[in-house]
Amino acid sequence: MNRLPRKMSQLLLVLAFFVVALPASAKLNAFACEPEWAELVREIGGDKYRVFSATNAFQNPHFIEARPSLIAKVRRADLLVCSGAELEIGWLPLLLRQSANPNIQTDKPGYFMAAMQVSRLEIPQHLDRSHGDIHADGNPHVHLDPLRLISIAKKLSQRMAAIDPDNSAYYSLRFKLFRRQLNKQLNQLAPLIAQLEGQKVVVYHKSWSYLLDWLDMTAVADLEPVPGVAPSSSYLVKLLKQIRQQKPAFIMVAAYQDQKAAKWLAKKSGLPLVVLPYTIGGNDSSNNLVELFADTLEQMVQQGLN
Amino acid sequence: MKYRSYSLLVAALGTATLASSALAADGKISSNQFNPAISLILDARYTDLDQTELELPGFQLGGEAGLPEKGFSTGHNELTISANIDDRFYGSLNTAIIYSNGETEIELEEAYIETLGLGSGLTIKGGQFFSGFGYLNGIHDHAHDFADTPLVYDALFGGHLKDTGVQLRWLAPTDFYLLLGAEVTSGSEYPSGENADNNKGRTLFAKTGGDFGVSSSWQLGASYYQSKFDVREAGGGHHHGGEEAPEADNELLNGEVDVSGIDFVYKWAPNGNGKQRNFKLQAEYLIRNEKADAEFTEDSNSAEAAYDGEQSGYYVQAIYQFMPSWRVGARYDAIEADNKISSFVDNGVDQDEFLEESGLGAEGKPNRSSVMVDYAPSHFSRLRLQYSKLENGHGEKDDQIMLQYTMSLGSHGAHSY
Ligand SMILES: [Zn+2]
Ligand SMILES: [Zn+2]
Numbered sequence: 064m065n066r067l068p069r070k071m072s073q074l075l076l077v078l079a080f081f082v083v084a085l086p087a088s089a090k091l092n093a094f095a096c097e098p099e100w101a102e103l104v105r106e107i108g109g110d111k112y113r114v115f116s117a118t119n120a121f122q123n124p125h126f127i128e129a130r131p132s133l134i135a136k137v138r139r140a141d142l143l144v145c146s147g148a149e150l151e152i153g154w155l156p157l158l159l160r161q162s163a164n165p166n167i168q169t170d171k172p173g174y175f176m177a178a179m180q181v182s183r184l185e186i187p188q189h190l191d192r193s194h195g196d197i198h199a200d201g202n203p204h205v206h207l208d209p210l211r212l213i214s215i216a217k218k219l220s221q222r223m224a225a226i227d228p229d230n231s232a233y234y235s236l237r238f239k240l241f242r243r244q245l246n247k248q249l250n251q252l253a254p255l256i257a258q259l260e261g262q263k264v265v266v267y268h269k270s271w272s273y274l275l276d277w278l279d280m281t282a283v284a285d286l287e288p289v290p291g292v293a294p295s296s297s298y299l300v301k302l303l304k305q306i307r308q309q310k311p312a313f314i315m316v317a318a319y320q321d322q323k324a325a326k327w328l329a330k331k332s333g334l335p336l337v338v339l340p341y342t343i344g345g346n347d348s349s350n351n352l353v354e355l356f357a358d359t360l361e362q363m364v365q366q367g368l369n
Numbered sequence: 370m371k372y373r374s375y376s377l378l379v380a381a382l383g384t385a386t387l388a389s390s391a392l393a394a395d396g397k398i399s400s401n402q403f404n405p406a407i408s409l410i411l412d413a414r415y416t417d418l419d420q421t422e423l424e425l426p427g428f429q430l431g432g433e434a435g436l437p438e439k440g441f442s443t444g445h446n447e448l449t450i451s452a453n454i455d456d457r458f459y460g461s462l463n464t465a466i467i468y469s470n471g472e473t474e475i476e477l478e479e480a481y482i483e484t485l486g487l488g489s490g491l492t493i494k495g496g497q498f499f500s501g502f503g504y505l506n507g508i509h510d511h512a513h514d515f516a517d518t519p520l521v522y523d524a525l526f527g528g529h530l531k532d533t534g535v536q537l538r539w540l541a542p543t544d545f546y547l548l549l550g551a552e553v554t555s556g557s558e559y560p561s562g563e564n565a566d567n568n569k570g571r572t573l574f575a576k577t578g579g580d581f582g583v584s585s586s587w588q589l590g591a592s593y594y595q596s597k598f599d600v601r602e603a604g605g606g607h608h609h610g611g612e613e614a615p616e617a618d619n620e621l622l623n624g625e626v627d628v629s630g631i632d633f634v635y636k637w638a639p640n641g642n643g644k645q646r647n648f649k650l651q652a653e654y655l656i657r658n659e660k661a662d663a664e665f666t667e668d669s670n671s672a673e674a675a676y677d678g679e680q681s682g683y684y685v686q687a688i689y690q691f692m693p694s695w696r697v698g699a700r701y702d703a704i705e706a707d708n709k710i711s712s713f714v715d716n717g718v719d720q721d722e723f724l725e726e727s728g729l730g731a732e733g734k735p736n737r738s739s740v741m742v743d744y745a746p747s748h749f750s751r752l753r754l755q756y757s758k759l760e761n762g763h764g765e766k767d768d769q770i771m772l773q774y775t776m777s778l779g780s781h782g783a784h785s786y
Contacts, residue, residue: 118641119583126644128636130586130786131546131578138490138540153748157783160459163540165486170456292747293644293693321645 091227094137094167096145096155097124098343099206100177102352104144106241107220111230112142120345121319124150125291129157137162140173142226144219147176148183148203172225178203180218181211184272197290206342207274209249209356213242241352248353255360258368263311265302265334267320270341274359283309286316286324294324306332313367317341337367405452405460406780410511412444414773425524426762427706427731428680429603429619431559432527437517437771443468444773445510447478451782459483463509478509478531490540500530501538501550501574502592503653504632512784514649514688515741516755516771519702521682525628525657527559530594532570546588548576554596560626560657562601570596578634578786587635588786595627601661603728617667619727621676624661630654634786647690654683663710665727670717676729678708696743703736733762749777 090113095101101116108114115136118124124146127133137143137158145151159168166173183201190199205211220238224231249256260279264271267286275282284305288298306328313335316325322338329336339359340349349355416437423436437444444467451461463479481496499507505522506529518528534554541547556570557563571594578588601621631654638647656679663676682704690696708731713720724730737760743753757769 122583122641123644127641128586128638128643128786129783130580130636131576131588132580132586134540134548135544135546135579139542153783155783157785160483160485161492161540161785163484163487163490163492163538165488168456168486169453171486319642 091141092139093142093144094140096143096151097206099352099355100144100146102343103177103212103216103219104142106352107216107234107237108223109233109237111223111227111233115140120340120342123319125153127151127154129154129161133158134161137167138164140164140167142173142175142223143167144175144177146178146203146205148178148200148205149198150178150203152198172222175219175222177215177219178205180215181205184276185269202269202272204270205273206352207271207356207359208277209245210277211273212352213245216241244353245356248357252357252360255364258364259360262368263309264367265306265311265314265328267314267316267325270317270320271315283311286314286328293321299324299328302328303331306334313337313363315339315363315367318345335367335369337362339363405450406782408447408449408451408780408782409778410445410447410449410509411776411778412446412511412773413442414444414516414771415441416769416771418767418769420759420761420765420767423523424761424763425520425704425735426733427678427708427729428524428704429601429621429728430524430527431601431603432529434523434527438469444775447509447511449782453485454482457485457487459485465510478529490542492538492540494536494538495534497531497533498536500532500552500554500572500594501536502530502572502594502628503574503630503655504588504590504634504651505653506530507785511775511777514651514686514696514698515700515739516753516773517739517757519653519682519684519686519700520704520735520737521653521655521684521702524682524704525560525655525680530558530560530572530628532556532558534568534570536572546576546578548574550574550576556596556598559601560628560659561596562598562621562624564596564598569598570594583641584639585635585637586786587633590630590632592630592632593627594629595625598624598626598661617665617726619665621659621661621663624659626657626659628655628657630656636786643690645690645693649688650686651688652683652685654681656681663723663727663729665718665723667718667726672716672718672720672723673712673714674710674720674723675712676708676710678706678729678731680704680706680708694745696745698739698741698743700739700741701736702739703734705734706731733764735762736760749781751775 091111093104093112093114095104095114095116097118098116098120101114104112104114117133118127145155168174186201187197216238220234223234256278262280263283264280265284266282269290284302286294288294314325314329315337316322318338318340325336339362340346340355343349343355349358414437416439418439421439423434445465447463447465449463454460460482461479465476465478467474467476477497479498481494481498483494484492501507522528532554534552536550536552538548538550552572554570555567557567561570574590574592576588576590580586601624603619633652635650658679660677663674665672684700684702686698686700688696688698708729710729737757739755739757741753741755743751745751753773755771759767759769
């Protein structure tokens, strides 16, 4: 009978050992909901941060499980960087509550919602679920507008300075370097930007609104009948008719999105299908944010306009 | 193009007001914005079955154990109101509105507060809540994958193990997931019963889990519950969902009960994208031990006995979403009882009648096989068709068909793993 308590205390000792023996590293822990924010933390936080990304470029960040491994990661985060604006509403609130972590609760310095740092497009006039899975705070997919991205990067560097004041000069310097690099790249891309201006496209989900807004392009059709709902075959037929009238230049989808419907539409309409990385790691040539913009614009021009 | 000139772009960045264009929210503040999240679940069904009462030999049923009504009925219409109370507390109220036998009942399912970011991995919950025991126990009926609860949950917990008290959870600061929890509760709810101190319930649970690559994740849990009671009333072996106990008095006195369980969940989705296709395998095994003085009284006749029972059961279920919105699932569940009766005293009720009427006589092993298909056009609506073959342990079989909808209105909180 007294075997059990002894085993229990042995187990507790082993546990205590794990807890105490964890490497006491000086690095801060960041938990990013999406790869673009993980990369931004790397850009600004440099070697001061250890970054974990909850999703990769091939995962749909709207629909992630609040799984045990993520709870364990949030538990130890000093900084949480997500899109916000309800993008992660299906899983992030649970992670926050279950993590018991005071650093990253709403309105704590460690709680950084990128989309909430800038103005947002598509804020619904009224909320009605018959319009699909709409976000009350507007479109959360903000990172593909370089202007907003730079603005977010600046706010993030300020937030990092607030959390870790000793290194505030470091974060501010890294922000300036990032801004310079990105602007340099955008200047190089100016000829491509000029070609894309005014073009009409077919999109999949509201993932592209900010990119299109920045490039002065228009989405004339969406493969999703309403946000968050996969296209049905009857809807696709309707879409095909619409496309023939509107004459868009190409169809653009993100690497993580299901491409079956898009392929069908491309074949039927004869429009080029451009599969874009959408975020860091979406293809081999988008390993950081600067590369992501270069690759996105190059592909849109080379595959979409030729 | 709006921001074509990059020198202009860079200049604009200096001004913090860049972001606050006309597109920002209008900044109106109304008292409404502090309203908590309100979520309403509508649940109704059509059931085709032969039996009208759930009979599980060897189990004194309690709580909400029972069969749905024959024909048309509404199920658990759940109203949940929840919010962060302030920066320290979260609160939630969950009530079920149930209509049966001509009466509308409002049943309090949960009413609790919980600390937010207390630190050191600790969370304290207080109030009435579904226990952290097991896996399915904490999940509200509307989020279950079948139209009914596994037999083992019906038989051992009366649906859910829920009680009033406090819960302490500790999440270990490890790279892998390890959660330890303890509860002290009134112990007055089934499978326990009234006790003078109203504090006899104790629960311990541990959960661990992780990922296998990007496509799979799992969770494993172990739980233990124990309580002592002065009196537990039971409806005997026959139990009508929501109906009053028969006129006879069937009770356990000076009892002790404990339940141990293990649970396992495995989830798979190609590359972690559950929207298109996903698979879930889930299993739980529970054992209950109870000891008490059993008393059965009908009119002026009665019987008494010392009762020592061990009951166990399990379910295994698999759910596969093969395309967006469509899922199929299969479940097998079985329970069995091993009850010992001694020191029998016959005051006009003989032992056979006592065993039959008290629900403590154990013969047969009830089991059930179920298959279901459901269609969820969005995260907020679901239609389900389920077929079950229930074998009640007396050799009687019942084919049950259920057609059910569960719809969610208003804000819909995230679902736990
Ligand atoms: Zn979205
Ligand atoms: Zn739900």
